[in-house]
Amino acid sequence: MFRDHVKLAIKNLRHRLSRSLLTLLGIAIGIMAIISLMALGEGMQQAVTGELSSLSDVIIVSTGGNIYSAFMGGSTSEYFTQRDIAYVQRLQGVRDVSTQLAGTGVAEYNGKSTLVSLTGMDVNVMRLQYATQTFEAGGFLNEGDQNKILIGYGIAHNTFDADVKVGDRIKINGEKFFVNGIFGEQGMGGTSSDTIMLMSSRDFQKLTGQSNISLIYLRVYNVNDAESIATAIQNQINANHGKKDFATATTMTSILKTVQSIIGILQLVLVAIASIALVVASIGIMNTMLTSVMERTREIGIMKAIGATNTDIMSIFIIEGMLVSGIGGVIGILLGVFGSQGLTLILNSFMRMGGSSSLTPIITIMSVLLAVLVSLIVGVLSSLYPAWKAARMSPIEAVRYE
């Protein structure tokens, strides 16, 4: 029975081949959009996860409400004390501890002086913390470097009268420093590294005579302990300072979760946009099928006159819809595989300018299964109304004199 319905449906579709193919194309494009955008989102997810999870044994303790305030320049008046550092160093499970120092100084270049914020940190921490940062010119400091600095894009281009180049000298508080590297423009909304002036902790202390610790950067032996160690540090330092929310200890894992959820939302938005194409395509199916039902009034009447039930008629039309959208879906998946490669090429060429690592689209079995399921559901839903209309037709139409 079912096989007969399928055969009839195929015959009907082939009878109106060009119309069937055009309808099918609509679905294929919709599914292609979904598949390629999902692949892109997944690729993004994995790229970020991969970058951040290499730092999963890291805990960052910052002053203020959250870690981002510290990255943004962290201009709090109160800093970590040596007592805080000593506590962290003594803690069980902590592998190494380093600090980031914050202060201000007067920088002079090409005859112009200006007040800048200075950051001092261990050279190896610098490499970790700015691992994803691109350079416009030059590179990281090396262990043992003296009187060398890294500067942000904004310092190099928008602070002084002339552009600063690698190898140039900048006087800070009267002391000469050589520019070892200039960061690329951060763009994408972030500006934290654009106005930065980075030097080694030793140079910082020598220059300012201060050790205002704005950030503690530590690594643990066991990643599984990270959360509990972070909590312990946060509680103890808050107690040391007699405040409830002085310090925030953030593990990379929790940052990872935040970033992943943001990308998750982005993925959802992408798929929602792609779904519009699918909605349009399903209206296309409905339209084609309604036309087909009208054209086949007589045929439907004949089938009912020779004994087809309403269920038979409905099933023939629904199978037609499912065939169109099912085949369209499979073609869409294939197109999506290629489409996502193309989309990534275009995106990567943009991203390279902005200065971030490249993307690879990832097509998961889940997204393929989802696409198949969605296209079948679309097929059923969009043929339901035409099929119902067909089934309701009177068999008397068939015997009416013309």
Next chain:
Amino acid sequence: MSTDVIVTQHLSKTYGRPPLQVHALRETDLSIKRGDYIAIIGPSGSGKSTLMNLLGCLDKPSTGKIFIDGKDVSTLNEKELARIRREKIGFIFQKYNLIPTLNALENVELSMGFAGMDAQTRTKRAKKLLELVELAKRLTHKPAEMSGGEQQRVAIARALANNPSIILADEPTGNVDSKSGDNIMRILEEVNARGETIIVVTHNMTIAQRARRVLRIQDGVVSEEHV
């Protein structure tokens, strides 16, 4: 009632509401014996089609009853009516009404498919029926590739497919030339000779006179015609 394949009691069909009501068929009492060969004649608009649709279970009566093989079909629902059409009634239409996308064999098989017969039995039976209507060489031809007379013979084979109790033929020769028409009537008569009940609706008196019993319908009233 075992010998009567169709019995109607006070069968009426009206369309619309008063005062614009049209009485297409009035208080008709009929009994049709199994194996009979009947012609229904009357001018267009007389109620022929209405009677045909009611006897073929395509339409429901306004009042009165229809019994087919002793079973009251006037109260059945859509699904049960489809079953009666499938198993008890074979239709032959003036315009052949074959499915254009299917070839001769597939057209004949279609209603057997709706009846749930398995593919092998079905094909075998369809071939036999097409042989009976002298179309053994036209099995894979589509309707558009056949003459009117050939298409109508495919329709006869299709009507016989599920071994019905009644063959309802509506102007079966109306769209073919007289030679093909004669051929079609000869085949229908052969089918009748094998015991099948045949009802032919026509306005052609020559065709009607070949029947064993003629019913005339005028303004929705059925009367016996003695020829």
